[in-house]
Amino acid sequence: xxxxxxxxxxxxxxxxxxxxxxxxxxxxxxxxxxxxxxxxxxxxxxxxxxxxxxxxxxxxxxxxxxxxxxxxxxxxxxxxxxxxxxxxxxxxxxxxxxxxxxxxxxxxxxxxxxxxxxxxxxxxxxxxxxxxxxxxxxxxxxxxxxxxxxxxxxxxxxxxxxxxxxxxxxxxxxxxxxxxxxxxxxxxxxxxxxxxxxxxxxxxxxxxxxxxxxxxxxxxxxxxxxxxxxxxxxxxxxxxxxxxxxxxxxxxxxxxxxxxxxxxxxxxxxxxxxxxxxxxxxxxxxxxxxxxxxxxxxxxxxxxxxxxxxxxxxxxxxxxxxxxxxxxxxxxxxxxxxxxxxxxxxxxxxxxxxxxxxxxxxxxxxxxxxxxxxxxxxx
Numbered sequence: 539x540x541x542x543x544x545x546x547x548x549x550x551x552x553x554x555x556x557x558x559x560x561x562x563x564x565x566x567x568x569x570x571x572x573x574x575x576x577x578x579x580x581x582x583x584x585x586x587x588x589x590x591x592x593x594x595x596x597x598x599x600x601x602x603x604x605x606x607x608x609x610x611x612x613x614x615x616x617x618x619x620x621x622x623x624x625x626x627x628x629x630x631x632x633x634x635x636x637x638x639x640x641x642x643x644x645x646x647x648x649x650x651x652x653x654x655x656x657x658x659x660x661x662x663x664x665x666x667x668x669x670x671x672x673x674x675x676x677x678x679x680x681x682x683x684x685x686x687x688x689x690x691x692x693x694x695x696x697x698x699x700x701x702x703x704x705x706x707x708x709x710x711x712x713x714x715x716x717x718x719x720x721x722x723x724x725x726x727x728x729x730x731x732x733x734x735x736x737x738x739x740x741x742x743x744x745x746x747x748x749x750x751x752x753x754x755x756x757x758x759x760x761x762x763x764x765x766x767x768x769x770x771x772x773x774x775x776x777x778x779x780x781x782x783x784x785x786x787x788x789x790x791x792x793x794x795x796x797x798x799x800x801x802x803x804x805x806x807x808x809x810x811x812x813x814x815x816x817x818x819x820x821x822x823x824x825x826x827x828x829x830x831x832x833x834x835x836x837x838x839x840x841x842x843x844x845x846x847x848x849x850x851x852x853x854x855x856x857x858x859x860x861x862x863x864x865x866x867x868x869x870x871x872x873x874x875x876x877x878x879x880x881x882x883x884x885x886x887x888x889x890x891x892x893x894x895x896x897x898x899x900x901x902x903x904x905x906x907x908x909x910x911x912x913x914x915x916x917x
Contacts (some may be wrong), residue, residue: 544622545692547621571631576625580620601667601706605892611889613872638672640673649677663739665719668697669895689899691853695894729915732912734860735828742763750812753809764811785826786801789901821892850885855893855913
């Protein structure tokens, strides 16, 4: 008798897809009612289908969101019409759902709705956010200070027609703004993040920079330093750098073996590099490359740090820039991430969605990422 289940329904009729997905997800539970359920819906008019699906699970705590593509049943469905459901029986766990909204206060914006956090070592927050009405990156920055030690895992939702069309579900209602989430305590849930890159060249210190512009690396104009590093690489790595070069910013300067927060190189400004995050002199940077082989290896390496246990479950938030666009048929295309998680963790149930930004912790602090696979694993 399983504790976790997942199911996917693929149909032009989202209500039919919802019923199919729920039936498949509940089957391993053999009549037990789940404590927690999540729904992910892609297609036009997702609101009522998602709400129906969550009600059919019978779970006490439910959240979900609309998405550009969904993951479940061992497959990934990109830009299709489908419903994915994940359910879990979590005896003894504390589950508290919440809806975050942005409210103006004294000329500033404040996020309200976060429940009181106990900050136990066994607590994790799953967060699903609307990109048009919720400042995900700003909230992660503030949460890393105000809620230090609480890992957030999740993703940025998607609406079929842009602003105002995102749908979020929490318990028995649909909302179209902010973010929804669930605090899980006492379930031994473990967050994992695979950034899908591997480092190339040496680690370099920022010797001049401001904002998101790096002027000098290791005492040399930044662009010249990068060109020299790439020029010294073997031809295969030069080819990878030409199509997928990123920059890694050391998450903690006080460790010898750095964890890097991977960010996009946005371009150049004269001899300077413009990157997708704030930098300052003294920080350590290292070039990173992203390709299918590197992303596959990085994901499997991350999963290896969480020993597989038959009967486990996982929620998976995979970037919509991964899937078939990154992996192709050689690496199972849109199915790559979910297959890898199921294989490496021996997991019974893995479900989630293709996100427009992924949330997960690196070096003890939660961040908004791109091109990653972010997970929470329930053993």
